[in-house]
Amino acid sequence: MSVSPTWYLVLAAVLFTVGAVGLLVRRNVLVMFMCIELMLNAANLTFVTYSRALNDVGGQSAVFFVLVVAAAEVVVGLGIIVSLFRRKFGATADDAHILKG
């Protein structure tokens, strides 16, 4: 008998919160991106946990698609970061405040 789903959901909530706070606190664009990955992972853990709790393969399929979308998102996001650096913006999000409307 594996550990009750509640504990997994609590852990996922903690991971998500750490990621969200990190996204808001940090200024380095790359670290902010990593925090987004943390939140995605917390969501994945929730999906898998509910998949087990409901004995349904749908949750695991959703995680599969989240992984694909995360990979695509990282590729495009890092491309944007590299091209920002080409244009002599700094490493922090504040340096790109000219992008504000």
Next chain:
Amino acid sequence: MLAVATLPDAITFAIAAVIAVVGALGVVLSRNPVHAALMLVMTLFGVAVLFVEENAQFLAAVQVIVYTGAIVVLFLFVIMLIGVDRQERVFADGFNARRALTFFLGLAVLAEVLLLAHERWVTGAHSVTGKLHGAAANVSDLGHAIFTTYLLPFEVTSALLVVAVIGAVVLARRHTAGDEPTERPVLAAGEPGSGAGEDANSPALEGAPGGSGVDR
């Protein structure tokens, strides 16, 4: 809760959970982006162990291969590309109102999700998409679901990946001298000392007199 689990499962969960949370805190708190990336690897491995615990073997393998093998390596690649010497103090400007608001928001999110995480909220119908048949049949279960029920999303995924590849190539393409924009944007007066600024063969430096008030 923990009492009904067998001891090995409980111990595995506890260790993996501690690893995941410590890694997550490391991502947020470490000053050096390289350390943050390595801490992210730690978290991802912890979550992969939890996936195995929950009989999601295929996803655990994919997690290790795709996330730590591809995504974090990509992160490290970009960190190396744009300079690793930049460190950031996490609480450089003290604990101001914005930070306090951030932590309040974090606590609110945590409380909210914890409230929803209680077991009696799992109320959905069981096995709607398909049953899971345990550890040995995980790959076939998932494969069956993806190639029958989720076939259209799976095909759309391939289009998404093509779009992402093309977008990344377009975004990261080095502009040749011909299509260089004539007027450069006024640069933000951010932190000086960007490692990328010393890039001698960067085309953005050429032909941009007074394009920047900032000496990088």
